[in-house]
Amino acid sequence: MSRRPEILFPLFADLKQLDGVGPKIAQNFENMEVTRPRDLLFQLPQSIINRQITASVQDVEPPTVATVEVQVGLHHPNAVKGRPYRVTVKDAKTTFQLVFFHARADWLREQLPSGQRRVVSGKVELFDGIAQMVHPDFILRTEKADAIPQNEPVYPLTAGITQKTMFKAAASALERAPDLQEWIAPSVLEKHGWVGWREALGTAHAPKTTRDVASNAPPRERLAYDEMLAHQLTLALARARLRRAKGVETSGDGKLRNQVMAALPYKLTNAQLRSIDEITGDMAAPLRMNRLLQGDVGSGKTVVALLALLAAVESGGQGVMMAPTSILARQHLEALQPLAESAGVVLELLTGRDKGRERSKKLAALEKGDIHILVGTHSVFQKDVEFQNLRLAIVDEQHRFGVRQRMDLGAKGRAVDILVMTATPIPRSLALVSYGDMDVSLLDEKPPGRKPVETVLVSNSRFDEVVNHLKHAVEQGRQAYWVCPLVGESETVEWAAAEERFRTLRFALGEENVGLVHGQLPVAEKDSAMADFVAGNTKVLVATTVIEVGVDVPSASIMVIEQAEKFGLAQLHQLRGRVGRGAEASTCLLMYAHPLTEGAERRLKVIRDTEDGFRISEEDLKLRGAGDLLGVAQSGLPRFRIADLEVQADLMKTAQDDARLLLHEDPKLASDRGAAARVLLYLMEQEKAIRLISVG
Ligand code: ADP
Ligand code: MG
Numbered sequence: 001m002s003r004r005p006e007i008l009f010p011l012f013a014d015l016k017q018l019d020g021v022g023p024k025i026a027q028n029f030e031n032m033e034v035t036r037p038r039d040l041l042f043q044l045p046q047s048i049i050n051r052q053i054t055a056s057v058q059d060v061e062p063p064t065v066a067t068v069e070v071q072v073g074l075h076h077p078n079a080v081k082g083r084p085y086r087v088t089v090k091d092a093k094t095t096f097q098l099v100f101f102h103a104r105a106d107w108l109r110e111q112l113p114s115g116q117r118r119v120v121s122g123k124v125e126l127f128d129g130i131a132q133m134v135h136p137d138f139i140l141r142t143e144k145a146d147a148i149p150q151n152e153p154v155y156p157l158t159a160g161i162t163q164k165t166m167f168k169a170a171a172s173a174l175e176r177a178p179d180l181q182e183w184i185a186p187s188v189l190e191k192h193g194w195v196g197w198r199e200a201l202g203t204a205h206a207p208k209t210t211r212d213v214a215s216n217a218p219p220r221e222r223l224a225y226d227e228m229l230a231h232q233l234t235l236a237l238a239r240a241r242l243r244r245a246k247g248v249e250t251s252g253d254g255k256l257r258n259q260v261m262a263a264l265p266y267k268l269t270n271a272q273l274r275s276i277d278e279i280t281g282d283m284a285a286p287l288r289m290n291r292l293l294q295g296d297v298g299s300g301k302t303v304v305a306l307l308a309l310l311a312a313v314e315s316g317g318q319g320v321m322m323a324p325t326s327i328l329a330r331q332h333l334e335a336l337q338p339l340a341e342s343a344g345v346v347l348e349l350l351t352g353r354d355k356g357r358e359r360s361k362k363l364a365a366l367e368k369g370d371i372h373i374l375v376g377t378h379s380v381f382q383k384d385v386e387f388q389n390l391r392l393a394i395v396d397e398q399h400r401f402g403v404r405q406r407m408d409l410g411a412k413g414r415a416v417d418i419l420v421m422t423a424t425p426i427p428r429s430l431a432l433v434s435y436g437d438m439d440v441s442l443l444d445e446k447p448p449g450r451k452p453v454e455t456v457l458v459s460n461s462r463f464d465e466v467v468n469h470l471k472h473a474v475e476q477g478r479q480a481y482w483v484c485p486l487v488g489e490s491e492t493v494e495w496a497a498a499e500e501r502f503r504t505l506r507f508a509l510g511e512e513n514v515g516l517v518h519g520q521l522p523v524a525e526k527d528s529a530m531a532d533f534v535a536g537n538t539k540v541l542v543a544t545t546v547i548e549v550g551v552d553v554p555s556a557s558i559m560v561i562e563q564a565e566k567f568g569l570a571q572l573h574q575l576r577g578r579v580g581r582g583a584e585a586s587t588c589l590l591m592y593a594h595p596l597t598e599g600a601e602r603r604l605k606v607i608r609d610t611e612d613g614f615r616i617s618e619e620d621l622k623l624r625g626a627g628d629l630l631g632v633a634q635s636g637l638p639r640f641r642i643a644d645l646e647v648q649a650d651l652m653k654t655a656q657d658d659a660r661l662l663l664h665e666d667p668k669l670a671s672d673r674g675a676a677a678r679v680l681l682y683l684m685e686q687e688k689a690i691r692l693i694s695v696g
Helices: 006-012 023-029 037-041 107-109 142-147 163-175 186-192 197-205 218-243 256-262 270-284 301-314 326-342 356-368 405-410 429-434 460-477 493-511 525-534 569-576 598-609 614-623 626-628 649-665 672-683 686-695
Strands: 047-050 064-076 085-090 094-102 117-127 130-134 138-140 151-152 288-295 317-320 348-352 373-376 391-394 417-419 437-441 453-459 480-483 512-515 540-543 555-562 586-592
Touching: 006 023, 006 037, 006 672, 023 586, 037 163, 094 117, 117 142, 117 512, 117 586, 138 142, 138 218, 151 163, 163 197, 163 317, 186 218, 197 218, 218 288, 218 672, 218 686, 256 326, 270 301, 270 417, 270 437, 288 301, 301 317, 301 373, 301 391, 301 417, 317 512, 326 348, 326 373, 326 525, 348 356, 373 525, 429 614, 429 649, 453 460, 460 480, 460 493, 460 555, 480 525, 493 512, 493 540, 512 525, 525 540, 555 569, 569 598, 569 614, 586 598, 598 614, 649 672, 672 686
Parallel strands: 094 130, 288 417, 288 437, 317 373, 317 391, 348 373, 391 417, 453 586, 480 540, 480 555, 512 540, 555 586
Antiparallel strands: 047 151, 064 085, 064 117, 085 094, 117 130, 117 138
16 A cells, blocks of 8 residues: 555656756756656746737836847947947837847857847846847747747746756656546535646646736645645544544543632633633543643643643543743642642652652652652653553643654553643644644633733843843842843853853842853752742842743743844743733843844834734744744654745645545545545655555
């Protein structure tokens, strides 16, 4: 089964079999990731050149391409070395010159005999106010003028590949495209008025107007949809495998949850209640949960996680929550342990620093079921960590956790329910791409009473002013984070910068007032620096981005970020999210160095103007593009060649529904349409998906 269908062989053949492609050209094509005829099919023209004939170059607005019939006049060979060769020509209205550098005179005399008529097509430019055409793209006898494409597709290129080569190779690849059975659901096809695959390819490669090269031209949209469908089929297959019956249905009596809810100093938001319902609903079902909890910074994901963990404990099981850093893991312990204790639930911490006897003791307790809930870093998923009865695994604040890793987690053999929590919102289209195998719960509401954070941009040159300001604030008992910049690639330099800033601020604000955390400090020092800050013993915490994610110290109300222009939008939003959590009005100072690049300026303004993480994530997508945001290279996600995630989120959703429905009706892809879908998977090189079907 895991063999490529024969019908696709011509598309996966050697590129050199295409017209005009020799070893050299084939090598150049590799620079644009074109290695087989198939790749050329999906390399669509990005614009068109209109080469319709006009009477005169006077009728067009230079610089632009024109096609005119001319009477050839005198030749002016390059008398002076380095000067171009010129040929005077006359169209219906005016006289102008054809210009050639490094010309071969005999060739030009043959192509352009004086006194004869020719059709020429090329870019018209003004030189000293006079029209000229440098190196025409076409010079043809009038009776051969039909050979000039009226609307010439313009392809994206790479060094060593010309438009002509590309055009020829693409046409030759198109000839090899077979007729394939339709894999798109008939209803979807009809709704969008899409034609079949092969016809769509033909049309997309032969645009006639600029409308035809827009991403919403129907043939292109269809081809984009094919990419999305292939990807969503892969995710749907992964999802189906992961969800396979889990054996144990986890549904507690709600007793522990009620006790803890009663102990909370606040009421849960409606969004929190809805998410908890969705999660515990999944846990109670016979299928394994694979769910994503998306929420903005400060929307209260942690307590949702705790309630889900308690549901696992209520039904006699255990739960585990993994945080990305030990600081966060410890913070979860401190926030959640008292709540758990109030309901008689044992919650413990396991991180890399548990060693020897301590660690063995914890592992033994875990195996006996004496520890009900374990929080920690990735060390909680180490091989020798055995649970008595693990029911729920939560992965907190992990955008670095790709589809593949989730699949690995699922493959651990234990059919535990899985909940992933994001650190900040991600745009809808990207959520569909990178978490399309999951079901999604959305915390789209913040706890009431949050005060907006006042965000100000401050030039670096006002450093002393900022420090003075901070001094007053500290005297009033306020607390602040001071985030040091990311310096290039080198973490050592980054730490050095933080140490340096630590010294400056201690000098300015008083030794006892300033603490420091960064990645290179021994863990014990990190912990005590955090603890001092939480207790209010230190007023200013100098930090690198280790505090980026999740840290929750409600009394801190000032955030200073140095060289904010170096941070991405999501990071800035995360960092700012560390303040504005308490009763006090908060401030965020974004310090920057002149001059700002255009991109940096736009980023900083977005952050200044909104606190809505969902909006910020959409802006991020617009500014950076999908590939960059997804970190495609590491995540193993496909690079979409045609699909445009910035504008086609709705299509991605349709593709997800289409894929899930198809697999629901035909889990083995055995029907006619199922078979067509398999061909699509091969065509799109979704090897992973193909393996999932073969495993069955
Ligand atoms: P995040 O979603 O960023 O992880 P946290 O779970 O850290 O957010 O919650 C942020 C803060 O909001 C915490 O101090 C938490 O105690 C508080 N909180 C959570 N839910 C509510 C609520 N419904 N009402 C008031 N405060 C809440
Ligand atoms: Mg959190």
